[in-house]
Amino acid sequence: MSKISIIIPTINEANNLPLLLSDLSSIQKEGEIIIVDCGSEDKTIDIANIYGAKVCISKERNRGFQLNLGAKNSKGDWLIFLHADTRLNHDWFRKINSFLKGNKNSIYYFKFKINNKKIVYRVLEILVNFRSRFFKQPYGDQGLIIHRTTYLKNNGFRKIPLMEDVDFLRRLKKTIDLKQLNSSIFISSRKWERTNIFLQAIKNWQFRRRWLKGESLKSIYSDYYKK
Structure with missing residues (x-):
């Protein structure tokens, strides 16, 4: 069994995926990377194969379905769900390694940062990190790290095209501790531009x-x- 399984849903992410897969290359023998694609027409799958990722094909364009399919095909003790347009620091795995040896009943997520230098995005970062930490409402683009037993015990992501992260964490919030990692995830600003x-x-x-x-x-x- 691998230590971690990184699950990434994709649809036409050829421009972003090489950057993320480069960030993830440091895990080497520590785990596996699973790309769950739902019909890309660009080079997404070719890029995944070049980087040695396992590719699963989703019959539905439905992110909840994709994430759950990736989890079902994974072998890791810990499941890490990432969006394809995110980036991680070079030392991300070293920073989370101690958490992976700790409480298996907690769900971890990264600090929210936006990969754009405009000041307005610093304001958004403050608001999102405040909401995540004090109201226990991180979203899927912040990266979610969940132990396999916790994921399966709580029936994982529902097969819904939106709100799959909100739905999942709402079901768990009263029984599972949500903890912010001392490491940032960098979100693409494309959705706000x-x-x-x-x-x-x-x-x-x-x-x-x-x-x-x-x-x-x-x-x-x-x-x-x-x-």
Whole structure:
């Protein structure tokens, strides 16, 4: 059994994936990298193969389904879920190694940083890290590190196209301790570059509110991808 399994859902991520896979190359014999692709038309799968990642093909364009498929095909004691457009520090594995020897019932996540020098993103970083640490609400783009037994015991990610991270952590928040790592994950600013970041934050909050009130994810998904 590998020590860790890193699970990355993809769809046309050829521009971003080589950077992340380079960051992850330091794990070598410590674990495995699993790319779960849902129909990329670029070189995503070729890049995954070049870097020696295991490739799983998802029959659905559904991130919750992809993450769960990756977990089912993994062998690691610890599951690390990452987005393809993120980056990690060169010493990320050394920093998390001590946590992997500790409490298997905790879920760990990285400090949130945005890979853009604009000052406005520093404000967003402060707000997100405050929300994550004090309200126990990290999201999937911050990287989630979960022990296999905890993941399986709590039925993993539901097969939903949006809010899979919110749904999973809401189910676990009262029984599992969420801990922020002393290491940052660098998020691509691409999702905010075409809009005002604070207006987008409000829109995202409204999407979550609609979902929590019971609105169908099909309707929310349609509105989310109109942008």
